[in-house]
Amino acid sequence: MHSATGRYVGLLYVAPALAxxxxxxxxxxxxxVWMSLHNWSLIAQKKYIAFGNFTKAWYDPQFWTSLNxxxxxxxxxxxxxxxxxxxxxxxxxxxxxxxxxTRSVVFLPVVIGLGASSLLWYWLFSYDFGLVNRALLDLGIxxxxxxxxxADADVALWAVIVxxxxxxxxxxxxxxxxxxxxxxxxxxxxxMVDGAGFWQRVRHITFPLTARTILLVTLISVIGSLLAxxxxxxxxxxxxxxxxxxxxxxxYLNSFPYLKLGYGxxxxxxxxxxxxxxxxxxMLLSRRSxx
Amino acid sequence: MSAFGEAxxxxxxxxxxxxxxxxxxxxxQGRRRxxxxxxxxxxxxxxLLPLLASVxxxxxxxxxxAALPPTYYPHALSFDSYxxxxxxxxxxxxxxxxxxxxxLLTILFCLALTVPAGxxxxxxxxxxxxxLFVLLLLGLIVPYQALLTPLFFLFVQLKLHNxxxxxxxxxxxxxxxxxxxxxxxAFEAVPRELEEAAIMDGCNSFRVLFHICLPAVVPAxxxxxxxxxxxxxxxxLAALVIMxxxxxxxxxxxxxxxxxQTSIGGTDWGMLQAGVTISIIPCMAxxxxxxxxxxxxxxxxxxx
Numbered sequence: 127m128h129s130a131t132g133r134y135v136g137l138l139y140v141a142p143a144l145a146x147x148x149x150x151x152x153x154x155x156x157x158x159v160w161m162s163l164h165n166w167s168l169i170a171q172k173k174y175i176a177f178g179n180f181t182k183a184w185y186d187p188q189f190w191t192s193l194n195x196x197x198x199x200x201x202x203x204x205x206x207x208x209x210x211x212x213x214x215x216x217x218x219x220x221x222x223x224x225x226x227x228t229r230s231v232v233f234l235p236v237v238i239g240l241g242a243s244s245l246l247w248y249w250l251f252s253y254d255f256g257l258v259n260r261a262l263l264d265l266g267i268x269x270x271x272x273x274x275x276x277a278d279a280d281v282a283l284w285a286v287i288v289x290x291x292x293x294x295x296x297x298x299x300x301x302x303x304x305x306x307x308x309x310x311x312x313x314x315x316x317x318m319v320d321g322a323g324f325w326q327r328v329r330h331i332t333f334p335l336t337a338r339t340i341l342l343v344t345l346i347s348v349i350g351s352l353l354a355x356x357x358x359x360x361x362x363x364x365x366x367x368x369x370x371x372x373x374x375x376x377x378y379l380n381s382f383p384y385l386k387l388g389y390g391x392x393x394x395x396x397x398x399x400x401x402x403x404x405x406x407x408x409m410l411l412s413r414r415s416x417x
Numbered sequence: 418m419s420a421f422g423e424a425x426x427x428x429x430x431x432x433x434x435x436x437x438x439x440x441x442x443x444x445x446q447g448r449r450r451x452x453x454x455x456x457x458x459x460x461x462x463x464x465l466l467p468l469l470a471s472v473x474x475x476x477x478x479x480x481x482x483a484a485l486p487p488t489y490y491p492h493a494l495s496f497d498s499y500x501x502x503x504x505x506x507x508x509x510x511x512x513x514x515x516x517x518x519x520x521l522l523t524i525l526f527c528l529a530l531t532v533p534a535g536x537x538x539x540x541x542x543x544x545x546x547x548x549l550f551v552l553l554l555l556g557l558i559v560p561y562q563a564l565l566t567p568l569f570f571l572f573v574q575l576k577l578h579n580x581x582x583x584x585x586x587x588x589x590x591x592x593x594x595x596x597x598x599x600x601x602x603a604f605e606a607v608p609r610e611l612e613e614a615a616i617m618d619g620c621n622s623f624r625v626l627f628h629i630c631l632p633a634v635v636p637a638x639x640x641x642x643x644x645x646x647x648x649x650x651x652x653x654l655a656a657l658v659i660m661x662x663x664x665x666x667x668x669x670x671x672x673x674x675x676x677x678q679t680s681i682g683g684t685d686w687g688m689l690q691a692g693v694t695i696s697i698i699p700c701m702a703x704x705x706x707x708x709x710x711x712x713x714x715x716x717x718x719x720x721x
Binding site for chain 1: 457559708
């Protein structure tokens with residue numbers, strides 16, 4: 127039947143999307159590799175310097191500050207999102223009206239923009255106009271308002287973490303609930319007949335059978351955290367002294383305001399490499415858990 | 418025993434002990450039910466409070482929005498903040514339509530590219546199909562944040578920088594892998610008998626796509642459009658890089674800018690929260706209206 131449609135007709139249907147990917151993803155990627163090998167700014171002549179930009183990154187304290195800060199953010203927020211999301215999924219997995227509503231409410235911030243949620247929390251955490259300081263003062267938890275952004279990188283980091291946990295907690299929750307619903311009913315019911323308590327069933331049945339989803343959500347959160355930009359750009363603006371400038375923030379700073387394009391490209395490639403390693407790691411782990 | 422009877426018998430065997438255990442479950446959970454309900458209500462309250470605070474702050478009067486210490490809720494309702502937002506910069510309608518334009522173009526591009534591609538990948542013979550599919554998903558491995566500089570220069574050459582078309586192209590590049598994946602799966606689920614009958618009747622592949630397959634993949638089209646809209650409407654970094662004149666800014670950009678510039682000395686918190694509220698509304702509305710499609714796309718996106 128299909129011989130009538132010809133061997134290359136199929137290719138015609140895929141061609142527009144293919145052309146798009148070649149022009150707007152593959153070509154920029156190749157160009158970025160090329161840029162990273164050059165000393166390239168808009169002001170001076172561009173010059174081939176081989177891996178000079180990568181060596182420069184190695185000796186650039188700001189590169190390490192940004193990378194360390196991004197890794198710290200990722201290492202702190204990921205367990206909170208995973209454990210929190212999983213506990214809420216366990217709490218709300220059953221389909222009763224109250225639990226379904228709770229699930230939807232927890233998911234609600236996921237659909238709004240990161241920019242909007244960051245501006246919302248930028249206000250809530252504001253020194254004198256923010257409701258967080260007002261509420262903490264009223265509750266007697268603090269004696270004087272906390273300067274959340276601009277003074278101490280760690281304080282700012284925790285404020286951002288609170289806002290992002292609020293924003294993306296529901297993402298993991300919904301995926302975990304879907305995975306829990308896919309656990310065969312008779313398995314957990316058999317365990318229940320055998321007298322297994324709730325936490326025993328979670329440990330021996332639900333947890334192993336949802337392990338792949340846990341790995342997947344971990345990967346998505348890790349990548350998302352490594353690429354964090356909006357929340358820091360809006361809430362901390364990198365302050366104090368670029369100590370809260372994440373890796374993507376540093377790429378942005380070098381490529382646009384500073385116009386060090388070659389260096390920015392090298393930083394982009396390093397970050398893309400780190401993310402590729404995370405993806406491969408997850409695929410290997412996931413294959414093992416499947417076997 | 419008939420097949421139907423057999424099925425019923427198996428069901429009975431399975432459900433009899435299950436029903437007993439379910440009633441045991443009920444007594445065991447009776448004690449816990451209040452605790453679970455209390456946690457659910459507390460959790461929902463905590464999640465809703467920031468949104469509620471933002472909406473309430475946007476309804477404060479100009480003086481109250483700038484009051485120290487800040488009030489928890491407005492003592493008198495006022496739309497002052499919305500009026501100031503309406504007149505901010507080039508005027509709210511301009512930014513709103515920029516955002517809307519970029520989002521609609523993103524939907525258009527995504528559908529124009531991925532409906533034929535999904536059909537081709539699912540239904541037609543293509544040389545090296547698997548390799549092509551992987552190439553189409555390239556965007557999954559390379560974060561777009563890393564590609565913005567070369568894209569910006571490409572756009573300068575193509576005269577697409579500072580234009581909604583350019584921005585929509587970046588947003589399409591972000592959404593393309595997900596959209597192709599969803600469309601291909603949707604076309605694969607269309608039964609082969611349908612198209613074969615049409616081909617017998619002399620339809621070419623083009624007419625098969627439009628008359629036979631397209632009506633069957635409407636849910637996937639809604640899903641792809643919905644996600645394209647939400648991505649484009651909320652995207653910040655690409656807009657920051659590509660748009661460089663105030664009148665071409667989208668909502669997220671103008672709001673981020675508005676956090677420092679002010680009309681009343683110091684940040685205009687009331688106007689800022691009015692902006693947050695306005696930019697959240699379309700996303701919330703689409704999510705609540707199209708929850709079924711949203712969840713379908715969400716789960717498909719996560720297993721890609």
